[in-house]
Amino acid sequence: MRYIYHCLTFHILLVTQAVFAQTSDTYTIQGRVIDSATNKPVDYVTVSLDKTNGDPMKAGYSKTDGSFILDKIVSGTYMLHILYVGYGSKSIRLNVSGNFNLGTISLSSQSKQLSEVQVTAMRQIVRQDVDRITYDIQADPDSKTLNMLDMMRKVPLLSIDAADNIRLKGNSDYKILINGKPSGLMTRNPRDALRSMRAGNIKSVEVITTPPARYESEGLAGIINIITNQRTDEGYNGDVGLYYITYESHGTWTDLNVKKGKFGAVVYAEGFIRNGPDLNFTNVRESTQPFMQRVEQRGKNNNNNSGKGLYITTDLSFEIDSLNLLTANIGYYPEYIDRKGEMSVITNNIDNGNTYLLDNTDDYSRDALDLGVNYQLGFKNNKDRLLSASYKYMWAATDQNIMNIATANVFYNDNNILNQLNKAASLEQTAQLDFVHPLKRLSIEGGFKAIFRDNNSDFSSRTFMGNNGAILPENVVADKFDYLQKVYAFYNSYEYKVNEKNSLKAGLRLERTVIDADFTTSGIDFNTGYNKLIPSVALLHKFKNAGNLNFGYTQRIQRPNIWQLNPFVNTSNPVFYTSGNPDLKPVLNHNFELNYSKFGKGTFVGGISYSFADNTIQNVVALGADSISRSSYQNLGKNDNIGADINFNYPITEKLSVNFGGRLAYLWMDGLVNGNPYSNKGMQGHFTSNWSYGFGNNWRLSADINYNSRSLSLQGETSSFTYSAVRVSKDVFKKQGTFMLAVINPFPQYRTLTTKLNTEGFMQQYQTRVLIRGVHLNFYYRFGKLKEAVKKNRRGVNNDDVEKLK
Numbered sequence: 001m002r003y004i005y006h007c008l009t010f011h012i013l014l015v016t017q018a019v020f021a022q023t024s025d026t027y028t029i030q031g032r033v034i035d036s037a038t039n040k041p042v043d044y045v046t047v048s049l050d051k052t053n054g055d056p057m058k059a060g061y062s063k064t065d066g067s068f069i070l071d072k073i074v075s076g077t078y079m080l081h082i083l084y085v086g087y088g089s090k091s092i093r094l095n096v097s098g099n100f101n102l103g104t105i106s107l108s109s110q111s112k113q114l115s116e117v118q119v120t121a122m123r124q125i126v127r128q129d130v131d132r133i134t135y136d137i138q139a140d141p142d143s144k145t146l147n148m149l150d151m152m153r154k155v156p157l158l159s160i161d162a163a164d165n166i167r168l169k170g171n172s173d174y175k176i177l178i179n180g181k182p183s184g185l186m187t188r189n190p191r192d193a194l195r196s197m198r199a200g201n202i203k204s205v206e207v208i209t210t211p212p213a214r215y216e217s218e219g220l221a222g223i224i225n226i227i228t229n230q231r232t233d234e235g236y237n238g239d240v241g242l243y244y245i246t247y248e249s250h251g252t253w254t255d256l257n258v259k260k261g262k263f264g265a266v267v268y269a270e271g272f273i274r275n276g277p278d279l280n281f282t283n284v285r286e287s288t289q290p291f292m293q294r295v296e297q298r299g300k301n302n303n304n305n306s307g308k309g310l311y312i313t314t315d316l317s318f319e320i321d322s323l324n325l326l327t328a329n330i331g332y333y334p335e336y337i338d339r340k341g342e343m344s345v346i347t348n349n350i351d352n353g354n355t356y357l358l359d360n361t362d363d364y365s366r367d368a369l370d371l372g373v374n375y376q377l378g379f380k381n382n383k384d385r386l387l388s389a390s391y392k393y394m395w396a397a398t399d400q401n402i403m404n405i406a407t408a409n410v411f412y413n414d415n416n417i418l419n420q421l422n423k424a425a426s427l428e429q430t431a432q433l434d435f436v437h438p439l440k441r442l443s444i445e446g447g448f449k450a451i452f453r454d455n456n457s458d459f460s461s462r463t464f465m466g467n468n469g470a471i472l473p474e475n476v477v478a479d480k481f482d483y484l485q486k487v488y489a490f491y492n493s494y495e496y497k498v499n500e501k502n503s504l505k506a507g508l509r510l511e512r513t514v515i516d517a518d519f520t521t522s523g524i525d526f527n528t529g530y531n532k533l534i535p536s537v538a539l540l541h542k543f544k545n546a547g548n549l550n551f552g553y554t555q556r557i558q559r560p561n562i563w564q565l566n567p568f569v570n571t572s573n574p575v576f577y578t579s580g581n582p583d584l585k586p587v588l589n590h591n592f593e594l595n596y597s598k599f600g601k602g603t604f605v606g607g608i609s610y611s612f613a614d615n616t617i618q619n620v621v622a623l624g625a626d627s628i629s630r631s632s633y634q635n636l637g638k639n640d641n642i643g644a645d646i647n648f649n650y651p652i653t654e655k656l657s658v659n660f661g662g663r664l665a666y667l668w669m670d671g672l673v674n675g676n677p678y679s680n681k682g683m684q685g686h687f688t689s690n691w692s693y694g695f696g697n698n699w700r701l702s703a704d705i706n707y708n709s710r711s712l713s714l715q716g717e718t719s720s721f722t723y724s725a726v727r728v729s730k731d732v733f734k735k736q737g738t739f740m741l742a743v744i745n746p747f748p749q750y751r752t753l754t755t756k757l758n759t760e761g762f763m764q765q766y767q768t769r770v771l772i773r774g775v776h777l778n779f780y781y782r783f784g785k786l787k788e789a790v791k792k793n794r795r796g797v798n799n800d801d802v803e804k805l806k
Contacts, residue, residue, distance in 0.1 A: 035107060049073065144199075157663070278301065488512045517582055590612055
């Protein structure tokens with residue numbers, strides 16, 4: 001309660017300051033808008049007042065009688081813009097030194113618009129389309145200083161959990177694309193990738209909750225599509241910057257944009273070093289089966305300077321002529337992590353007890369490479385008709401070396417050293433052909449895609465004697481796992497614009513999946529295949545008052561990823577093992593949603609959704625007869641989820657804006673684990689709020705407060721948590737540079753999270769405590785000058801059909 005009190009007090013002071021900052025010498029501007037042909041009033045006309053340099057000053061709308069009033073206007077020279085869809089706009093220059101009554105203002109229909117009249121409109125932060133919600137990152141002033149992970153807190157339907165993983169409608173089953181394409185940057189750890197991605201390089205984020213047929217059917221909750229800036233023009237420009245987050249990481253970046261004639265290139269590079277705080281943990285398990293026992297572990301993981309990495313991406317473009325475009329992209333993402341940890345283990349059996357210490361090191365390296373080439377053909381008689389051919393190559397490899405040293409011979413049978421090696425790799429190749437044929441009211445899309453994925457893992461486990469370090473042959477375990485997946489897909493979709501107010505988008509996707517998996521050493525293998533016909537439909541109705549109502553239904557497939565399939569058993573914790581399950585099957589999910597949105601001076605998006613699935617993939621824990629807890633994945637039971645979402649963005653004054661968002665859902669889950677029935681149900685949700693205040697002289701102050709409730713699983717739950725931040729930024733060097741200072745979580749210094757499991761025969765509680773209070777420093781500088789935007793393919797490879805690790 002003290003934390004909430006401090007945050008609310010800060011917000012009240014911020015609003016109070018903004019209110020009293022208004023000068024007493026203010027005036028009003030009023031008028032009345034009518035149709036020039038009928039002389040009837042026109043309601044909901046956009047009326048915006050801008051400074052002469054183009055900066056927005058005030059905005060409003062006409063009422064049902066056509067009248068409008070803009071108040072609290074200080075003296076000065078302004079441009080008043082009057083705009084309404086279907087009518088020609090008007091711009092009026094005003095020298096305000098008193099109250100203005102403009103009288104009656106006539107608007108002509110668009111067909112009567114004079115050629116010299118300029119159309120002006122305010123930039124909306126959120127836009128609702130027939131099957132998605134788009135958040136305009138560049139329209140948000142905080143995009144100059146935040147990274148993309150922090151910006152995601154503001155995007156409707158998205159939230160960030162305690163581990164900084166993104167949730168879409170509270171769900172971790174979604175796909176992340178960059179410019180409509182998969183990226184090796186997002187395959188293993190989207191959280192770290194987004195944390196290292198500067199928001200200033202991003203144009204917008206699309207949250208596609210009813211993906212059309214041309215997208216892969218994977219991603220139960222939908223698709224998050226990050227669209228980067230396409231600002232490479234004739235000439236060059238770029239950014240250089242550096243950042244330091246006391247409890248997380250520090251690094252530097254640069255991006256360079258070059259355009260010369262028909263050739264264009266965009267290069268982005270960033271290097272970083274992890275400097276996270278130590279993580280202290282407590283793990284307690286109390287069991288009655290197979291015998292009475294209590295196991296307690298206490299320890300910490302040292303994350304200071306634990307890793308380093310590099311992100312390099314390059315986009316190339318060559319305009320052969322006005323109808324032929326060739327593009328290519330290259331990405332390379334190496335990363336290395338070196339973690340050290342220690343723990344004490346206490347076991348109390350019904351008749352005896354043991355205590356020992358365990359030192360742990362985990363060396364982890366990862367390399368990822370993206371290569372892509374796209375060819376796009378346009379048509380002279382219709383610039384929106386497109387034929388595109390694409391090829392994508394994605395490779396990623398990991399190398400993990402785990403070493404445990406115990407000071408007692410309790411769990412290793414008189415051997416106190418355990419060494420585990422796991423080398424895993426994933427190679428994905430995709431060929432795709434798409435055709436888009438727009439007609440007057442109907443747009444037709446069709447295409448074919450073939451995906452070939454080869455995932456493999458080579459793992460071994462060895463134990464050593466404590467005295468002379470000799471390897472015990474009987475304790476050497478090794479195997480190789482190879483998983484080959486082929487997906488062939490045909491799709492056809494249609495978007496029909498019934499009239500100005502109603503649109504329909506529907507499609508079908510036919511997929512054939514073939515799987516061939518085997519264990520090289522043991523000789524065990526299996527082959528299977530299945531067909532899926534995936535429908536999708538979305539409806540949009542536009543109201544006269546600028547509101548939208550849309551309905552969507554789609555089926556989605558959740559295919560297990562290599563990390564869920566990999567049978568490598570991580571035994572670094574001697575009484576808590578983790579592994580994948582190569583026998584996992586895909587899951588079919590049904591999604592329904594109904595949303596209402598309205599855009600004006602502020603934006604509002606709200607809706608309800610319902611989803612259900614059978615035979616879902618769940619992470620479950622079972623206790624064996626050897627008193628070892630084993631965590632893995634299984635197809636079991638069913639999930640139902642019904643929830644309501646809301647997002648509200650409103651400029652209270654010219655300087656102060658506020659954003660509220662959240663989701664409240666009810667979940668119920670049922671399933672069988674080792675023959676025992678489990679069920680869990682209840683409410684869960686999140687709330688987020690952002691306040692932003694612009695001072696004079698290019699200063700800006702903003703604050704965040706987020707709350708996430710408990711999250712449920714089949715066997716238990718994880719506790720709630722809060723997040724807060726206060727930021728101040730300033731543009732310097734004639735707005736070519738920006739400096740930002742932020743205090744993250746100023747009130748709670750530490751975050752303690754508790755995960756509880758209540759199962760048949762045992763109870764387990766895992767608790768972590770980590771420092772979250774810190775300071776974030778950020779500075780970047782822009783250079784160069786450009787003239788003409790470079791082209792990018794409007795179609796490309798976008799594999800989104802495999803579950804990402806969250």
